[in-house]
């Protein structure tokens with residue numbers, strides 16, 4: 001399941017969703033993460049933006065593809081116009097998972113000796129590419145939140161009580 005909200009005015013702030021879209025200037029969209037993927041999208045042609053908090057459940061539910069559909073539906077965006085940025089998130093170096101991930105993430109689950117890891121960033125990029133976003137329009141921060149010494153908050157490394165990374169995007 002993936003809930004995507006269209007932010008249409010200042011009077012009705014939204015919360016409790018996986019993703020938000022808007023074409024309103026000066027309306028920042030903000031998410032909080034610690035290991036999950038912050039996804040930020042811009043359509044410079046239609047002047048629209050979006051942000052998403054993508055964990056493994058959201059990615060397994062096709063959240064990137066659903067975001068593209070929501071942009072198309074809401075703003076008539078073309079995927080080839082969209083720019084995508086992926087903020088700091090847990091990378092396969094640190095994301096050890098159980099065998100049940102193989103069903104949802106197939107080629108993005110790898111065995112490294114006795115460890116089974118999952119590449120959520122690769123899975124997200126794959127969905128955007130399948131949705132016809134140009135590979136050169138997708139930027140990954142290449143920052144792993146969970147690596148030892150990482151400056152980012154990580155639930156995997158520090159537990160649930162750790163802080164959260166704020167990501168935001170706004171149209172000036």
Ligand SMILES: [Zn+2]
Nearest residue numbers: 093094144147
């Ligand atoms: Zn790592």
